[in-house]
Amino acid sequence: MEAHNRPGAREAIFAQLIDAGRTEQVTARLTDAIILGVLAPDERLPSESDLARRFGVALITVREGLAGLRDAGLVETRRGRGGGSFVMKADAPHSTLVQARLHGLAQVDLSDMAVHFATIVEGCAQRAALHASEPDSDRLDLWLRGADFATVAGARTNAGGFYLELAVLSQSARLVRDLIRLQAEFGPLLLLGMTDARARRSLLASSQAIAGAVRANDAAAARQFATEQVRSLAEWLLNAKARVERGGAWDA
Amino acid sequence: MPEISKLPDVTISDCAAAVGAFFAGAFTQLDGWRQVLSEGETTVRPAELDARVEALVRPALTGASPLFVGAGFIAAPGYVRGRDIHFAWWLGPQAGNPLLGSSSAATRLDLATRAYTDYVHDFRTLEWYQVPQSTNQTHVTGPYVDRLCTCEYIFTLTMPVRIGEGTPMLGVVGADISVRHLESIVLPLFLAADRPLALVTAVDRVVVSTDPTLQVGQLASQTGDSVACSGLPFRVLVGPDRPPRF
Known part of the structure; x- marks a missing residue:
């Protein structure tokens, strides 16, 4: 009997590489790390260009993602020498955010x-x-x-x-x-x-x-x-x- | 590279010698860097050291088929003014590295992120630093999967740097070599031998093999003939002649 190449492995070669919504992915990744305590308060995030290189996204995408984190009160941007994006100190644990994430x-x-x-x-x-x-x-x-x-x-x-x-x-x-x-x-x-x-x-x-x-x-x-x-x-x-x-x- | 079919009778000793020669060549390059870095004072300014190291290692990390995937100098405490820990380390171009992304040029290893802090805190106890310091000899660490930088299966070669005999160590010069690169150099010779062979480390870990039952990364357990690779704690094992399973 003739053997057929079934679809599967072949089609996977051409599967979409990266999902849409990269800005959301950047925000979600960093939000998780902050609200779940992997990134500590006052910790400085890598520079915007460094983040862009590591995530494999454009600089503008990182900037938009960080803007989302600032709006949520999770990071603050400090200007000048020794500046950058820092994880905000939370008054209380991020319980509401964890709650929302699980939901x-x-x-x-x-x-x-x-x-x-x-x-x-x-x-x-x-x-x-x-x-x-x-x-x-x-x-x-x-x-x-x-x-x-x-x-x-x-x-x-x-x-x-x-x-x-x-x-x-x-x-x-x-x-x-x-x-x-x-x-x-x-x-x-x-x-x-x-x-x-x-x-x-x-x-x-x-x-x-x-x-x-x-x-x-x-x-x-x-x-x-x-x-x-x-x-x-x-x-x-x-x-x-x-x-x-x-x-x-x-x-x- | 000679065509395999045209090689004269290749012996297990030829294979062991080729491995020894490969590492000797890499250590010759490190020794050149060591000589340059051993000329100077007993302390150095960070920027001055970085510039000297970068000029030495950058050319070895780029090009068509660079020998090293990373290279640099790790200072002993007290050598670099104002720094207890100082890594002057550069990485070759990266493709789809899950930690570092992609880069087409050599980049400096940035130790500022927290993931590295704990690792470098104890660097004096790590094999690639501790062994050359205590023995005053060159050392090969690995192979191991480098989880901090390249995420590749590599060897780390290190060599102590001193101003003169009996003086305190200034640090170690070092370079990372991928197992893939070593394989590309020595496998043709291994394939030309008339018996299946496996290059194993001091703990009998398989690094390059023409015996499919001895796969890279596993520990070889057989006690057949073997030939030591000169200048290295490695040897080439002769695999048993067994019929193929398939």
């Missing part, structure tokens, strides 16, 4: 983001366990021992950092790049639960379990622990979403 995302999209993220992290953990040398395991343990998971800000930074360490140990540049892109898009939301001390303790414990499996070169266990870890983060997020939809506070 604006469909449950099905949140779940799907978690599936995508989990798939990459599982692959990183599995490959890291397959490929880690003893010095690699030593460095991972040292990294984890030095990482703060006790504070909210520390846990947010270091949870993302731990995934990146696993990706590096996978020896795959593509996994590292994919993880960086996914964390940029979804990391702040997924780590919303880090406001919860119990969630932080649980995340540290499961990270230690993953590191132990990496040291033992037990790929199946590393993968399983990673699955469970991302699943708990996703459950926390979906619970918060449900609380918001019922009219409550996301962190109640």
